[in-house]
Amino acid sequence: MATGDSLADDLDRFGVPHRSMPGMLAPTQLADDPDYARSLGFHPDGKPLPELEELGRGAVVGRIFAGLAAERAATDMLALSSDFRPDIVVRESTEFGGYLTAESLGVPCVTLDAAPLQVTRDPGMLPWLNESRVAIGLPPVNDTSTLTRHPWISWMPDLWHPADTQSAAHRYYRGPDEASDPLDPAIAQLPAGGPFVVATLGSVSGHMLTSDTSPLRRIVEALGSLPCTAVVALGRGSDVSTWAGPRPANVHLASFVQQPLLLQACDLFVTHAGFGGVREALTAGVPMVALPLYAEQPANAQRLTELGLGVTVDAHEAGTTTIAAACREVLDDPSYRFAARAFRRRLLGLPTISQLVADLTALGI
Structure with missing residues (x-):
């Protein structure tokens, strides 16, 4: 598990081995890097800039998730991979650093879809996706088909997905049952x-x-x-x-x-x-x-x-x-x-x- 420092305590509590990615900041940490926050479209306090609301939905996803944030995450992950080369990368659908890492290493990238109706494959995100690809030494692409080259895992049955959002890569599974303490x-x-x-x-x-x-x-x-x-x-x-x-x-x-x-x-x-x-x-x-x-x-x-x-x-x-x-x-x-x-x-x-x-x-x- 590779993720930002803000989740380290939670992962330690559950006994999950993890590697730190210092470039991945949580929303509450954006004040530590105001320039980075603004590049994603946010004020340092985490509130969205007005200009973000003027973009199309695909462009919003691109700017927030597929551009500089993905580049920084991939840079951290590729540094980790020098002593740990994965056979598969499993990423969450709005986390594009994992996708870039898998593309760079030439290994399968499996996507866990945490937001099926979010436009995480919309052409409007391409400028930011290509920006991050070029930054880590990958060639630009003309469409988002590379995102669905390997299994795309949904936690909902196919009924939830409108026909135009499905792809041949979709696989459907029941999400994990969440353990819990007794009710308050x-x-x-x-x-x-x-x-x-x-x-x-x-x-x-x-x-x-x-x-x-x-x-x-x-x-x-x-x-x-x-x-x-x-x-x-x-x-x-x-x-x-x-x-x-x-x-x-x-x-x-x-x-x-x-x-x-x-x-x-x-x-x-x-x-x-x-x-x-x-x-x-x-x-x-x-x-x-x-x-x-x-x-x-x-x-x-x-x-x-x-x-x-x-x-x-x-x-x-x-x-x-x-x-x-x-x-x-x-x-x-x-x-x-x-x-x-x-x-x-x-x-x-x-x-x-x-x-x-x-x-x-x-x-x-």
Whole structure:
């Protein structure tokens, strides 16, 4: 495992051997290198520059992930490979340093798709991809076909992928079951008061949003108006005691929740439609109300709606009444629950992570 220093403690805790890549900075570290942050399209505090919003989706992915960030990551990985030559490179779909490393070493590059509806193969990213290729001594390419030369692993069944996003490289597997400690007693012992609802905006949005742009306050107010028991995660590192928003009696506020575990006991998930949360909810067979914010989240929310798995509302414009009405619709109409349960069956029918490991091993022999 090669990654940035910010993840070293987590990997040590899980006993995963790893190599440090000093050039790979986490969003919270961008202030340490303001020029680098701006080259990716961000202020040093991690907020996007206005010019980033003016680019097409493919160009945004290219500038953030496939240009200088990929070049720096590949430089670090190639330095590591001088004493450890891999047989295969396994990368995450928005991490292009691994792709460049595999291209340089002439080994297979397997992609784990962490955001299937993100435009990680869009022609608009080519200028940045070629910039990073040339920087490490590779020739430029005319299209993105080299990205799918080897298996592209999805954690969703083919139903999730619109036909124009699929490729011959796609392989479908069931994601790993996430081990977890027992559920937080304060949540486990919440009273039975109608449907149980979980709401969270993920682990990254807290760095991207301000109190004025976040829909969290409206979500809490909306859930407080419904006959339900709800848990709302304010964001890892937030202090619940300093929350200045509403505190309805039926809404339990937390900074962080054990999301995969909690979704197993959930009737509705209110989400920003990040892929991780969407996959976890569908793995548990839970329908959703989506308030997409940025990146591929609008595409994820649209797909949820198309497949009858939930309802989408505008995260920036929707008021408390609109959000409450969307939650009520999904809770009251059993078709959403039926669709989510049917999708879960498709997920359960996919090959397991153990099969993926066996397939990767065979590829490297």
